[in-house]
Amino acid sequence: MKNLVRFLASSDHDVARALRHVRRQVRSFTLPAPRPLVVPMRMAFEAAREVYYFGARVLVCEPHFKSHCAQYGKGVRTGTFIHFINGRGDIILGDNVVLDGKTDFIFAARFCDRPTLRIGDNTGIGHGCRIVVGKSVTIGKHCMIAAGVFILDSSGHPSDPEARRRGLPPSDAEVRPVVIEDNVWLGTRSTIFPGVTVGEGSVVSAGSIVMADVPPYTVVAGNPARRVASLRTEPPPPPAPAADRADASARRHGADDAARRSGSDSAS
Template identity: 40%
Template sequence: MIRFGKGGHSLRELPWIKGKLYVNKSGTIRIGKRVRFVGKPWATQLTVETGAVLEIGDNTFINAGVGIAARHRVTIGANVKIGPRTSILDSTYHQLDVNDDPGSSKPIVIRNNVWIGTRCTILPGVTIGENSVVAAGSIVNKDVPKNVLVAGIPAKIIRELEIPEGWIRQ
């Protein structure tokens, strides 16, 4: 099932798609109002397995080549910007040895007003706090507090950001 917004919305509030968007869906996808997908020059892909949930909040922008895979749950807030060729995966989808659980997954939560740069990787179990920025090329393997810039492999806090109350990146 794919749901758009909370009902009673105009055509202007429906998702906007430019280029290719591949959707591999057995679970549930909920897409907020005015969500924009770019699938050009690289296709964007959403994969949601049986019983999993992918939620994308209002006014979110998902750029070309982004891959989002939910084996359990991926929640993306409102006013989020996701740069090209970023991967958001709530599961490793494989075992490294016989002792690993092949089905393990941990939910990902990306709060409101987050900006994720080009070629980032968001790993299972991560929460990114509101108003935070993930610099290009970063690999996020642990929680990010609100109002910070993180960068690197693995991502570390570079500095705190001054975000006035009610300020929204557009």
């Protein structure tokens, strides 16, 4: 078989050359696409696709996900994905939460009876995110969680090498709640480590590894993440009292008079 393939690919025989020509013609074959014909075809395809996705979302995906929730608000949408939910825990969602893609929810019930994930109103979570909950992960309102974000309140393994060798779980001190406050933007593939609080209004740049608390209205980036900008402008200094302004004006005028006298002396 290999010899035949090599013959057809490299031989100068008329049959081999003809077959190579036919292969090139087949691979480059294309049909014209007159708009009066292809536009209705495209519209019909897109309409059928929307009907299919609508049915899959409303009749299959959202009911499946909501059955795992301890509580959910109005307008919760999940897209056309069956989310991976592993372990026992409580998912509590506010109003208008959107899971815009497939998300993994992993609960580790060995650390407490009911690990709890809370997501506030009007928060969106992108595709491919993973949230690991040993005790508590809280995401506030109006947050944007981009694709591939990883949030965990437990590493899943102890830091002590002997405990790891024995297959023991992390100690209670190594399982620390995570809090994402309101109006936070977590960039693509950023990671939020156990015990971290991301302050209100902050931005975590794409790919950042956040291992310490982020102050409110701060932009952080890097590995480990560091402050690179502030989103809150500094207030202007308060106006000086009238007496101070008068003293400053007198000193300024005195300096101007001295400069003029010095210039006159030099000219003479």
